[in-house]
Amino acid sequence: MAKNEFDIIKHYFAQQQLQRDDVALAIGDDCALVNVPADYSVAVSTDSLVAGTHFLADADPASVAYKALASNLSDLAAMGATPAWVSLALTLPTIDEAWLAPFCHSFFELANQYNIQLIGGDTTKGPLSITLTVQGLVPRGQALTRRGAQVGDDVYVTGDLGDSAAGLALILNQSSSQQYSANLVTTLVDRHFKAQPRVNVGEALRGIASAALDISDGVIADVKHIAQGSEVAIDIDVEQLPLSAELLAFCGEDRQRAQQLALTSGEEYELCFTASVANRDALKAALAHTNVKYSCIGKVKAGSGLSLLQLGKPLTWQLSGWDHFVETNN
Known part of the structure; x- marks a missing residue:
């Protein structure tokens, strides 16, 4: 003992x-x-x-x-x-x-x-x-940083977004979990506690991605770090956010709510990165062996700040990033 x-x-x-x-x-x-x-x-x-x-x-x-x-x-x-x-x-x-x-x-x-x-x-x-x-x-010289995004680059994320926030909501309000199946609750709680570090993706992105970070504070907060570090503007198309079937079930098929959770969910530990259009084929080849899906969710532009778009039109959602154990978006 x-x-x-x-x-x-x-x-x-x-x-x-x-x-x-x-x-x-x-x-x-x-x-x-x-x-x-x-x-x-x-x-x-x-x-x-x-x-x-x-x-x-x-x-x-x-x-x-x-x-x-x-x-x-x-x-x-x-x-x-x-x-x-x-x-x-x-x-x-x-x-x-x-x-x-x-x-x-x-x-x-x-x-x-x-x-x-x-x-x-x-x-x-x-x-x-x-x-x-x-x-x-x-x-040496191949580390990914937040400072290399260039105007015209695509913006990508790995995996699905929003599941960690849904899992946390179930942990904090266990009485609400009774309205969901046991399998759904277990899956979302596991995705909060047991996110998969994308080490193999990060290694594969060397020499291809222009900027990268992990999503610990929510896409809407973390993408701003790339924009600020690279001195560019970034547009995110909310219709391109990757949403799991479990998140949509948690949200009662309310797609807007699911999109907002995907934007604000912290502790996802997926990677967000930028890459040039010229590197699209190289990116596809490099990530093929990782068995990790990735999605293009936006574009790097001249200027500063972050904009949310839906079907090409600006959105005015008032959203903030992750605040530990404070449910601001549920």
Whole structure:
């Protein structure tokens, strides 16, 4: 039984994975040591998940672990980086092995899937929170950023949009879930907690996409980051937003409501990217092996800001991006 910080580290985190060849020293010293291949850059991202803000305190720990790591892997995917190493800082109110065991099992299962090794971190007592620092490798000069979109580029997203918001609504208002089938509820809740990091897509987009990011705050908020970073304007055609059958069922076939959820749903962790018209064939070929669908939802124009269009006409929907655990669009 784990009795203190060192017991937790030894029992749950040390020696849980096979060693990557580029890890010279991992858990157990003051710092980890890793070897970076020549002609590669290291992409680094840090993110925190806090109970009551990013997940409910009584949420399934396995789902929490998956979400924590997947959201950080998504940041690497957005840069076109291949996952390599991760550090974990875990704050726990008490040593709860019934919580730790499923958390660690889920965490390492996903880490092994993406060949990312835990190389260090910290455990401490306090309100439940999880902070991860992920590091990935990208060939020097090939990282995707938010700053390269050009006038005339197409705007794309992977997967479907809006399911995460629908899943969260069901989590927060369980009484409302009774009007839906159990299968629909399970599917949408899973899509909130268990989004698929698009690492293979990010790697495939190197040299093809002009700009990219992951959808963590909602398309309507995140596309603005590309527009601002690239100093361009972007039009989004709401009729081209990819909507799942499950989202439409959740919305009672109200397509406008589904479109608004697709625009504002945060924590989707799909990729949004731009690419030139000349690269359409290269894009199709590059993504063919990923088994991930992608949709063109808009166009890059001269100017600034973001505009929503429907059948070529401007929309005046007053929408905002993601605000954790605040239902502004349901």
